[in-house]
Amino acid sequence: MKIGVPKEIKTNENRIALVPAGAEALVAAGHRVLIEQGAGLGSGFSDDAYTAVGATIAPDAPCVWRESEMIMKVKEPIETEWKHMRRGQLIFTYFHFAADEKLTRAHLESGATCVAYETVELPTRELPLLTPMSEVAGRMAVQEGAKYLEKLYGGRGVLLGGVPGVPPAKVVILGGGIVGINAAKMAAGMGAKVTILDLSLERLRYLSDVMPPNVFLIYSNRQNILEEISNADLVVGAVLIPGAKAPKLIRREDLRTMQPGCVIVDVAIDQGGCVETIKATTHENPTYVVDGVIHYGVANMPGGVPRTSTLALTNATLPYGLQLANKGWKQALRDNPALLKGLNVTEGHVTYPGVAEAFGLKYEDPKQFVA
Numbered sequence: 001m002k003i004g005v006p007k008e009i010k011t012n013e014n015r016i017a018l019v020p021a022g023a024e025a026l027v028a029a030g031h032r033v034l035i036e037q038g039a040g041l042g043s044g045f046s047d048d049a050y051t052a053v054g055a056t057i058a059p060d061a062p063c064v065w066r067e068s069e070m071i072m073k074v075k076e077p078i079e080t081e082w083k084h085m086r087r088g089q090l091i092f093t094y095f096h097f098a099a100d101e102k103l104t105r106a107h108l109e110s111g112a113t114c115v116a117y118e119t120v121e122l123p124t125r126e127l128p129l130l131t132p133m134s135e136v137a138g139r140m141a142v143q144e145g146a147k148y149l150e151k152l153y154g155g156r157g158v159l160l161g162g163v164p165g166v167p168p169a170k171v172v173i174l175g176g177g178i179v180g181i182n183a184a185k186m187a188a189g190m191g192a193k194v195t196i197l198d199l200s201l202e203r204l205r206y207l208s209d210v211m212p213p214n215v216f217l218i219y220s221n222r223q224n225i226l227e228e229i230s231n232a233d234l235v236v237g238a239v240l241i242p243g244a245k246a247p248k249l250i251r252r253e254d255l256r257t258m259q260p261g262c263v264i265v266d267v268a269i270d271q272g273g274c275v276e277t278i279k280a281t282t283h284e285n286p287t288y289v290v291d292g293v294i295h296y297g298v299a300n301m302p303g304g305v306p307r308t309s310t311l312a313l314t315n316a317t318l319p320y321g322l323q324l325a326n327k328g329w330k331q332a333l334r335d336n337p338a339l340l341k342g343l344n345v346t347e348g349h350v351t352y353p354g355v356a357e358a359f360g361l362k363y364e365d366p367k368q369f370v371a
Contacts, residue, residue, distance in 0.1 A: 001031045008039070009078065011283065012284055016040045018321075023054070024053035026325060029325065033054070034064050065081070070325060077091065097355045119344060131316065137179055154261065169234060177240055195217075195228050196211075226257065237249070237265065250276060260292035
C-alpha cells in the first residue's frame, strides 16, 4: 500500500503521524511510505532519518495526497486540505467530527473513508489511541493553568502549591477519566488542593484508592459543580463522551459566581467544550477573558510538546496503521472490532452514532460497509 504522511498545517501543530521507526516497520512490511519534505522537523526528525529507513520524501502536500492510498495524520484535515481528499482514499487521524458540522460534511462529500483515532474502542471501553494524548493534555492543562494564574497573564496571582503559612490553590477537575486523572496527578504533585467530580461512583471509588490525600472526590451534579467552581482558582474541563459533543457543565451565568482572575482550561474543546463560553484558541493566542474568568481553549494542546506527543502517539497508532496497511481497511475492520468502532465516515455515509446524532444525519451500521 502507498502510505502518505503530509506535514501538519494547523496553527502551531508540530507533531507528525509517523516517526522513522514506524516508517521502517511499514517499509519492512512491503509498503511504500511517502513523507512530505520537512514534515518531521517540528518533532525533531529530519528528512534524512526517514530516507535512511526506506521512506521517500515528497516535495509538497499535493504530491503526498495524490500518490497515497492511505493518509496518516495527527489532526483533522483543515479546509485548505479538503480539495485533496478523494473517494477510495483512507484517512487515519483524529477527526472529532461531532464538534464540527462543516468538517463532517466536507468529508462526506469527498467520499473518503475516515477512521478516527478517538473512537477506536477496546471491549474494556478503553480508547487506546486517545489515551496517550489525553495523558499529555491532562498534564499540560495544569502546567498551562498554573502559568495563567500568574498576575502577569491576568490571573489571580496564586501559586498552585502555596507556601508554608499560605494555603495552596484550589483546582477543580470536571471528569475523572484519563485527562482528569493526569491533571490531578500534576496538580496534587505541585501541592494544590484538588477536587475531582465524576458521574461514576465506580470511578470515584477507584480514584479514592490511587489518588494522594490532597485529592478529594465528589459526585458530579449541578449543585456540586456550582459549589466547587465558586471558590476554584483553576478549573479543568476533562469531560468526554466518545465521538459525541461534550455536555455544557458550566454555563455563562455561572461565571459570575467564580473568582475574578481564575482560569478555566477546557481540554474537552476538541468535542465542543464543556463550558458554554469556551471557543477554540491556538498556542499563538491561547486565552481570552469572559466576565473576569480566563478561558484557555487550545484545541491541540499536545502540539505544544511535539517531541513527547509524537512519540507517545505513534507508539499507540502504529500497530493499527500496520493492520490497515497489511490487510486493507475492510479486512482490518472485519478482524478487529476495536478498529471497526473507529470508522466514522465512508463513501458519503455516517457510520458513528455520535456524529449522526450531533447533526441530525442518518446513521448506518459500519458492518455493512466491511462485509
